[in-house]
Each structure stands twice: as structure tokens, then as C-alpha cells.
Amino acid sequence: MAGEEEVRSEIEELEKRKAELIEKIKKVNRRLRYKKYEQKALEPFLEQTKTVVVEPYRRRKRILEFKISTQAYTPKLEREWLKEVKKVDKKLDELKEIERARRKKRYIDKDIDEAEKEVGHIEIELKSLRGDLKKLYDAMREFRSVARKAAGVEKRAQDEMVSLGDIALIEKEK
Numbered sequence: 001m002a003g004e005e006e007v008r009s010e011i012e013e014l015e016k017r018k019a020e021l022i023e024k025i026k027k028v029n030r031r032l033r034y035k036k037y038e039q040k041a042l043e044p045f046l047e048q049t050k051t052v053v054v055e056p057y058r059r060r061k062r063i064l065e066f067k068i069s070t071q072a073y074t075p076k077l078e079r080e081w082l083k084e085v086k087k088v089d090k091k092l093d094e095l096k097e098i099e100r101a102r103r104k105k106r107y108i109d110k111d112i113d114e115a116e117k118e119v120g121h122i123e124i125e126l127k128s129l130r131g132d133l134k135k136l137y138d139a140m141r142e143f144r145s146v147a148r149k150a151a152g153v154e155k156r157a158q159d160e161m162v163s164l165g166d167i168a169l170i171e172k173e174k
Helices: 002-048 055-070 075-160 164-173
Strands: none
């Protein structure tokens, strides 16, 4: 019966691991659901602002700052450039929210992909674990059926035997 105890302990370990994996998959699914809600909430704003381009303003600002810092022109021209830099900065400030939303969308998409991959890995591991458990349950059933058969044979053997007390009673009745 040492084999039965080993199988039982292995089943308990695998059941514990299975419960841990199920808890982990629940956590990941909650995170995934939250990220999908976040993504859905961002969609309308991003849809409205999909035609807005930010890069030309950034490029213009870099060019102006480079000119101001590296070239020597008249003070009047440099003042004009500084005014233009301020206008570009103001426009960029207006566009910050759009940039932030786009960046957040990229992070959310990345998180969703990672969570889906993690769920896939966990499901594969769970499937393998369930297969192992099925084999162990079958082995445990086999142990129990053998034990039942042995108990039945022993019971029949005991039923066929007559105890000394029964023999004494039978003799006394004669």
C-alpha cells in the first residue's frame, strides 16, 4: 500500500499546484479585463484626434532652437525666432494630452498582449496538469478496486470458516 500513499501525496501536490494556477489565471484575467476597459475608454478620444500630427511641431521647435543656439543673427531676427518657439511650445502644450493618450494606448496594448500570452501559457500548463491528475486518479481507482477485491475475498474466506464457538454451540445442540 506504499504505492497508494505515494499516489495520494502526488495527487495532493498536483491539486495544490492546479489551485495556484487557477488563482493566477483569475488574477491575470482581472488585469486583462481592466486593460480592455481602459482601451475602450481611450478609443473615442483617439478616434477624434487620429488626424492630429505632433511631429511637425516638434521638428520645427528643434530647428528653431538649433538656429538660435548655433547661428549669430541680428537681435531682431532672434527675437522673432523666440516668438515662434513660444508659439510652437504653446501648440505642443495643447497637443500634450493627445500624445499622452497615444502613449497610454501603446502601453495598454502591450499589457494586453502580455496578459493574453500569460493566460495561454497557464492554460497549457493546466492542461498538462489535468492530464497527469487523470492518470493518477486512474491509478488510485485501480488501487481501490484491488483493495475492494482483496477485502471481498477475505470476507468470503471468513464466512466459510466456522469459529470454535459456533462448533461448540452446534455440538451442544446435538
